[in-house]
Amino acid sequence: MTLMELWFTEEHTKNVRFSIKVDKQLVSRQGDFQRIDVFETKEFGKVLTLDGFLMVTEKDEFIYHEMITHVPMAVNPDIKKVLVIGAGDGGTIRELTRYEKVERIDMVEIDREVVAVCKEYLPQTACKLEDERVHIHYEDGLKFVRKPVNEYDLIIVDSTDPFGPGEGLFTKEFYGNCFKALTERGILINQHESPYYENDLKAMQRAHKHIKSAFPISTVYQMHIPTYPSGHWLFGFASKGLSPTKDLNAEKWNGLGLKTKYYNTNLHLGAFALPNYVMELLEESSL
Amino acid sequence: MTLMELWFTEEHTKNVRFSIKVDKQLVSRQGDFQRIDVFETKEFGKVLTLDGFLMVTEKDEFIYHEMITHVPMAVNPDIKKVLVIGAGDGGTIRELTRYEKVERIDMVEIDREVVAVCKEYLPQTACKLEDERVHIHYEDGLKFVRKPVNEYDLIIVDSTDPFGPGEGLFTKEFYGNCFKALTERGILINQHESPYYENDLKAMQRAHKHIKSAFPISTVYQMHIPTYPSGHWLFGFASKGLSPTKDLNAEKWNGLGLKTKYYNTNLHLGAFALPNYVMELLEESSL
Amino acid sequence: MTLMELWFTEEHTKNVRFSIKVDKQLVSRQGDFQRIDVFETKEFGKVLTLDGFLMVTEKDEFIYHEMITHVPMAVNPDIKKVLVIGAGDGGTIRELTRYEKVERIDMVEIDREVVAVCKEYLPQTACKLEDERVHIHYEDGLKFVRKPVNEYDLIIVDSTDPFGPGEGLFTKEFYGNCFKALTERGILINQHESPYYENDLKAMQRAHKHIKSAFPISTVYQMHIPTYPSGHWLFGFASKGLSPTKDLNAEKWNGLGLKTKYYNTNLHLGAFALPNYVMELLEESSL
Amino acid sequence: MTLMELWFTEEHTKNVRFSIKVDKQLVSRQGDFQRIDVFETKEFGKVLTLDGFLMVTEKDEFIYHEMITHVPMAVNPDIKKVLVIGAGDGGTIRELTRYEKVERIDMVEIDREVVAVCKEYLPQTACKLEDERVHIHYEDGLKFVRKPVNEYDLIIVDSTDPFGPGEGLFTKEFYGNCFKALTERGILINQHESPYYENDLKAMQRAHKHIKSAFPISTVYQMHIPTYPSGHWLFGFASKGLSPTKDLNAEKWNGLGLKTKYYNTNLHLGAFALPNYVMELLEESSL
Known part of the structure; x- marks a missing residue:
């Protein structure tokens, strides 16, 4: 049994989605310029997104x-x-x-x-x-x-x-x-x-x-x-x-x-x- | 308005999904060795999958x-x-x-x-x-x-x-x-x-x-x-x-x-x- | 191992999605008035959709x-x-x-x-x-x-x-x-x-x-x-x-x-x- | 442009998924008995889940x-x-x-x-x-x-x-x-x-x-x-x-x-x- 199905999705195009299973959202902040989120994930470690676009993952x-x-x-x-x-x-x-x-x-x-x-x-x-x-x-x-x-x-x-x-x-x-x-x-x-x-x-x-x-x-x-x-x-x-x-x-x-x-x-x-x-x-x- | 939300998804790992929007399933056949499907897609043209794994797309x-x-x-x-x-x-x-x-x-x-x-x-x-x-x-x-x-x-x-x-x-x-x-x-x-x-x-x-x-x-x-x-x-x-x-x-x-x-x-x-x-x-x- | 991850999704609102796993698309036709699809599904039997909206399922x-x-x-x-x-x-x-x-x-x-x-x-x-x-x-x-x-x-x-x-x-x-x-x-x-x-x-x-x-x-x-x-x-x-x-x-x-x-x-x-x-x-x- | 595609999904069955767009995860805690999460959502207000199962939404x-x-x-x-x-x-x-x-x-x-x-x-x-x-x-x-x-x-x-x-x-x-x-x-x-x-x-x-x-x-x-x-x-x-x-x-x-x-x-x-x-x-x- 899966304990939590929480997924971050980035639309690479209108017809292509890349989705990452999220353990936990560590922070979500609306800055002056953009929305900033950090997620904890099993596959990639911590993941930073800006306005919903993936920027950095600990894995790669x-x-x-x-x-x-x-x-x-x-x-x-x-x-x-x-x-x-x-x-x-x-x-x-x-x-x-x-x-x-x-x-x-x-x-x-x-x-x-x-x-x-x-x-x-x-x-x-x-x-x-x-x-x-x-x-x-x-x-x-x-x-x-x-x-x-x-x-x-x-x-x-x-x-x-x-x-x-x-x-x-x-x-x-x-x-x-x-x-x-x-x-x-x-x-x-x-x-x-x-x-x-x-x-x-x-x-x-x-x-x-x-x-x-x-x-x-x-x-x-x-x-x-x-x-x-x-x-x-x-x-x-x-x-x-x-x-x-x-x-x-x-x-x-x-x-x-x-x-x-x-x-x-x-x-x-x-x-x-x-x-x-x-x-x-x-x-x-x-x- | 979107006319059809039909998506093929491949699980790259249990925690990563790659999804392709499908226009139409052109064929689905259960062969002796594996299931064979061909999809028509906007992003990749025709896509061949075997047992649900993406094999070939016309685009790449x-x-x-x-x-x-x-x-x-x-x-x-x-x-x-x-x-x-x-x-x-x-x-x-x-x-x-x-x-x-x-x-x-x-x-x-x-x-x-x-x-x-x-x-x-x-x-x-x-x-x-x-x-x-x-x-x-x-x-x-x-x-x-x-x-x-x-x-x-x-x-x-x-x-x-x-x-x-x-x-x-x-x-x-x-x-x-x-x-x-x-x-x-x-x-x-x-x-x-x-x-x-x-x-x-x-x-x-x-x-x-x-x-x-x-x-x-x-x-x-x-x-x-x-x-x-x-x-x-x-x-x-x-x-x-x-x-x-x-x-x-x-x-x-x-x-x-x-x-x-x-x-x-x-x-x-x-x-x-x-x-x-x-x-x-x-x-x-x-x- | 799942043999095919093909999902039909209806957006109930911009923030709510209802998704049905599809075994096979039986037909997809663009009529004069609307797009007509029939899917074979495990959960609901055959499902009819018009322009991507679910109309009829054999189950209910x-x-x-x-x-x-x-x-x-x-x-x-x-x-x-x-x-x-x-x-x-x-x-x-x-x-x-x-x-x-x-x-x-x-x-x-x-x-x-x-x-x-x-x-x-x-x-x-x-x-x-x-x-x-x-x-x-x-x-x-x-x-x-x-x-x-x-x-x-x-x-x-x-x-x-x-x-x-x-x-x-x-x-x-x-x-x-x-x-x-x-x-x-x-x-x-x-x-x-x-x-x-x-x-x-x-x-x-x-x-x-x-x-x-x-x-x-x-x-x-x-x-x-x-x-x-x-x-x-x-x-x-x-x-x-x-x-x-x-x-x-x-x-x-x-x-x-x-x-x-x-x-x-x-x-x-x-x-x-x-x-x-x-x-x-x-x-x-x-x- | 969508600012964040974060979705909570509950599998109603292996073949049916219900997904809710999440604005923000307000809390995620592993208690002695179960995992407890609260999400902020546009459609349902705050949503409480236990072990990934939806329990309570402010809307209904x-x-x-x-x-x-x-x-x-x-x-x-x-x-x-x-x-x-x-x-x-x-x-x-x-x-x-x-x-x-x-x-x-x-x-x-x-x-x-x-x-x-x-x-x-x-x-x-x-x-x-x-x-x-x-x-x-x-x-x-x-x-x-x-x-x-x-x-x-x-x-x-x-x-x-x-x-x-x-x-x-x-x-x-x-x-x-x-x-x-x-x-x-x-x-x-x-x-x-x-x-x-x-x-x-x-x-x-x-x-x-x-x-x-x-x-x-x-x-x-x-x-x-x-x-x-x-x-x-x-x-x-x-x-x-x-x-x-x-x-x-x-x-x-x-x-x-x-x-x-x-x-x-x-x-x-x-x-x-x-x-x-x-x-x-x-x-x-x-x-």
């Missing part, structure tokens, strides 16, 4: 957070100053703080409430938000990025989906400002949605089009995130000159001795080898 | 069928004789018949009814089952493979999951017979489940252990199949000597001019670059 | 069809001529044909396809549609009822819900025409929705208001139909003079010796004893 | 609680001493305390935690648990009822379903002790499950058989509870001599001027008029 967040940080850090292990936009759960910060050479991380998160909830309920990701190199700015990332010039070696746009609070982060103006804010060897990494379901692939194409118009080098890499729609997820890699593959400094990165669960330097190269249909979608978006 | 079958065939064919473009076990939907056959050099394909499918249903309802995959090089044997693959010696250049085990009719295809004895049936440059490709959910990863480990004990070279490669549990799917590549990466004959394969939607020779290499946690699971299974 | 259709016919027939066992509007499944006709005194039944069903499907897949209800006293008119009931004057002893409005094809059957003009078409001892019975969920209770109030303005006697009676939203279902009883309770001719009806599974003459009286909140909703609607 | 609890109390109180308005078994939510107590003549109510609830949760989250039902006539005993009702002899004018068994903590309350021994504990004009009311789904109707038959063997007068009455399986719910009425219909003291009860939302003295009589199939199930159970 390592994939997202390793891939969004170690890929640029292995291309340029000398990165010192990082700007992270979004990322209220802290997972990206956790991975970045593992690099001793990183001197300062500016984290710009619009929703103070998300950080508060994650500190309380998701220590697995939020554990390094108190690191002294981390400076949290509770502001709109869109505005924040207008000011700095030639300042950051790395910008990570760890945003929610391109509707709701994260909407502006997928525009041309925004990516232009990112370019300006980056140093000569600067890298921009962004959450890039997925190539599979209609709405996701349109967001992917839109983002790619805008980044490509702002950066000389712009590509995407892929990974498996089972709890995201289709499980086929992309991040964008853009730069003023560094190539994500040719400039990979595998030896140096491996010399750091960082233990990872998903990322390695072979997989780094493999992740940039995209299926034909994804390459075609990206090309199409640039027309 | 190309990923499965390209990856199960072109990977070995690009390592050894001179393959002439192929044994395919399972594969009643015909998708694997469709891809194999694109190679002119392939002279004979023995397809061993235990369930005659699956082939009949696919011919009628899934011409997209079943379109080449009448090719004159294809010889269909309605037999148990487990038994069929006991006889041939040094006969096939390629064996593809395109099986269902390791319970029900496909169960025996995941045993040590079976893989030993495959080895014997292969020629000197022979390759074995097998459906290898997934590393993410508990039951799938155990099946993956079991299969890997048995293949490794029979073949000197044995590894796995990964792809994104959004409609399979977790979307992170693996195939096994085993051989008597050929390496899936070092022996990749990219130039020759690209010279064939085959148009593909997922596969390409860069992705071929990338697919063998596995995440750390998958490599650890595989190593663990060999202990 | 007897409740609906006994209550829509025997209540008026027990008040006036001399009924000879009956007009039935809707009722394409045939269940109401089946019950009416049990009365030898009934001489003629005009059945007006707008959708020829529904009758065809029910004859093929639902013989349990459609079994008496060939009775020689039954005359089927494939017309709009709304128009049909404009012509007859002082002709029918009983009109049964066995309609679908008040949206889609059944919409016009819930209007004032329609009920006025019904009054005109009835004889002096005429009775109008109508499907009257439910008092529980918001949308249903508004339809109930609207229908009651319109019938009350056309008939001197107008009340409702209740029953338990587990597969309808809330399970609390109502029919309307209106007449030119006959009281549904004081004029109940229990002795005569019981003398007919009809075997029923739900209806009896005690329950007849009990069905008109409504909960306070239902009476208040009805009164409110007349204001 | 009035039906249950009015019918379990006013039926016996209208048959014998002179009831002074009442034993209530179960009823931790307090709804039955709330209705009983409306009678000035009632002098003492012994409430025996095995699970102290249920009472605590309801006091905090369900004041709508728990509001009268502090009435000075109410004496709460946190004990097993099965044991409690062994002691009293000729003491109570009314026993109400407001139990959960006949599995889990409520199991013993459906046995022969238990009903025999109830008989002994009642005064000459004593009445026993019990939650009697439903006649519709297989498991419920078997519980109904079992309970009826046991009560009938202990009491000279034993019958059941029905009501509409939309959130319970099938919506067709039964309570048992047993007594040492009083008839639930012939002894109804409608005049006296109506003289009390109690305002009710479901119950009235006409409906009281109507509720005992059962469908044929329910009467047959009850007769069958006595064989």
Whole structure:
């Protein structure tokens, strides 16, 4: 006999539902920007959702957070100053703080409430938000990025989906400002949605089009995130000159001795080898 | 107003459900070995299920069928004789018949009814089952493979999951017979489940252990199949000597001019670059 | 292991879902007026849905069809001529044909396809549609009822819900025409929705208001139909003079010796004893 | 855009699911006897579940609680001493305390935690648990009822379903002790499950058989509870001599001027008029 049938469902499309059995709802808060929930689940451990969209699960967040940080850090292990936009759960910060050479991380998160909830309920990701190199700015990332010039070696746009609070982060103006804010060897990494379901692939194409118009080098890499729609997820890699593959400094990165669960330097190269249909979608978006 | 709420649900685990909205059930037949259903859906086109497990969708079958065939064919473009076990939907056959050099394909499918249903309802995959090089044997693959010696250049085990009719295809004895049936440059490709959910990863480990004990070279490669549990799917590549990466004959394969939607020779290499946690699971299974 | 998870779901409200496990979809047809489906289910036997709304199940259709016919027939066992509007499944006709005194039944069903499907897949209800006293008119009931004057002893409005094809059957003009078409001892019975969920209770109030303005006697009676939203279902009883309770001719009806599974003459009286909140909703609607 | 798809589902049978959209889980507690949850929902207000079974909703609890109390109180308005078994939510107590003549109510609830949760989250039902006539005993009702002899004018068994903590309350021994504990004009009311789904109707038959063997007068009455399986719910009425219909003291009860939302003295009589199939199930159970 089942003791409780309580299910969180995300509609991946109007015709596809992904449902997770919930043991218990740990918190539900209506913030100024979005509704924030944390669930306890058997399959995925704690699960964070924003406005009903799954953001982070304890079971597979390592994939997202390793891939969004170690890929640029292995291309340029000398990165010192990082700007992270979004990322209220802290997972990206956790991975970045593992690099001793990183001197300062500016984290710009619009929703103070998300950080508060994650500190309380998701220590697995939020554990390094108190690191002294981390400076949290509770502001709109869109505005924040207008000011700095030639300042950051790395910008990570760890945003929610391109509707709701994260909407502006997928525009041309925004990516232009990112370019300006980056140093000569600067890298921009962004959450890039997925190539599979209609709405996701349109967001992917839109983002790619805008980044490509702002950066000389712009590509995407892929990974498996089972709890995201289709499980086929992309991040964008853009730069003023560094190539994500040719400039990979595998030896140096491996010399750091960082233990990872998903990322390695072979997989780094493999992740940039995209299926034909994804390459075609990206090309199409640039027309 | 929604005209019909009819949903097919697959339980990826007891705590995870994946649901597809169904327009119409096209056929439902209880065969001698399994229940066979085909659904019409908005998101995925026609969907074939066996005993309630999703096997093939028109939207993403190309990923499965390209990856199960072109990977070995690009390592050894001179393959002439192929044994395919399972594969009643015909998708694997469709891809194999694109190679002119392939002279004979023995397809061993235990369930005659699956082939009949696919011919009628899934011409997209079943379109080449009448090719004159294809010889269909309605037999148990487990038994069929006991006889041939040094006969096939390629064996593809395109099986269902390791319970029900496909169960025996995941045993040590079976893989030993495959080895014997292969020629000197022979390759074995097998459906290898997934590393993410508990039951799938155990099946993956079991299969890997048995293949490794029979073949000197044995590894796995990964792809994104959004409609399979977790979307992170693996195939096994085993051989008597050929390496899936070092022996990749990219130039020759690209010279064939085959148009593909997922596969390409860069992705071929990338697919063998596995995440750390998958490599650890595989190593663990060999202990 | 479950062999197939295929579920039909009806949204009783945006926040309430009722789901039935389906063994097999027997037919799905898009008619001129609505989509028609029949499902095979373990719990309810065959289930008929129109535009995704559950209409009839083999398990509990007897409740609906006994209550829509025997209540008026027990008040006036001399009924000879009956007009039935809707009722394409045939269940109401089946019950009416049990009365030898009934001489003629005009059945007006707008959708020829529904009758065809029910004859093929639902013989349990459609079994008496060939009775020689039954005359089927494939017309709009709304128009049909404009012509007859002082002709029918009983009109049964066995309609679908008040949206889609059944919409016009819930209007004032329609009920006025019904009054005109009835004889002096005429009775109008109508499907009257439910008092529980918001949308249903508004339809109930609207229908009651319109019938009350056309008939001197107008009340409702209740029953338990587990597969309808809330399970609390109502029919309307209106007449030119006959009281549904004081004029109940229990002795005569019981003398007919009809075997029923739900209806009896005690329950007849009990069905008109409504909960306070239902009476208040009805009164409110007349204001 | 939907902000949160969180659904509580009760399996009415293996083939029927009833699902309620949840805004928020207010509390989830594992007590000594059962898991206790309260949900906030749009459709039903607050919903209490025990071990995943829906017990009380703010929207329709009035039906249950009015019918379990006013039926016996209208048959014998002179009831002074009442034993209530179960009823931790307090709804039955709330209705009983409306009678000035009632002098003492012994409430025996095995699970102290249920009472605590309801006091905090369900004041709508728990509001009268502090009435000075109410004496709460946190004990097993099965044991409690062994002691009293000729003491109570009314026993109400407001139990959960006949599995889990409520199991013993459906046995022969238990009903025999109830008989002994009642005064000459004593009445026993019990939650009697439903006649519709297989498991419920078997519980109904079992309970009826046991009560009938202990009491000279034993019958059941029905009501509409939309959130319970099938919506067709039964309570048992047993007594040492009083008839639930012939002894109804409608005049006296109506003289009390109690305002009710479901119950009235006409409906009281109507509720005992059962469908044929329910009467047959009850007769069958006595064989």
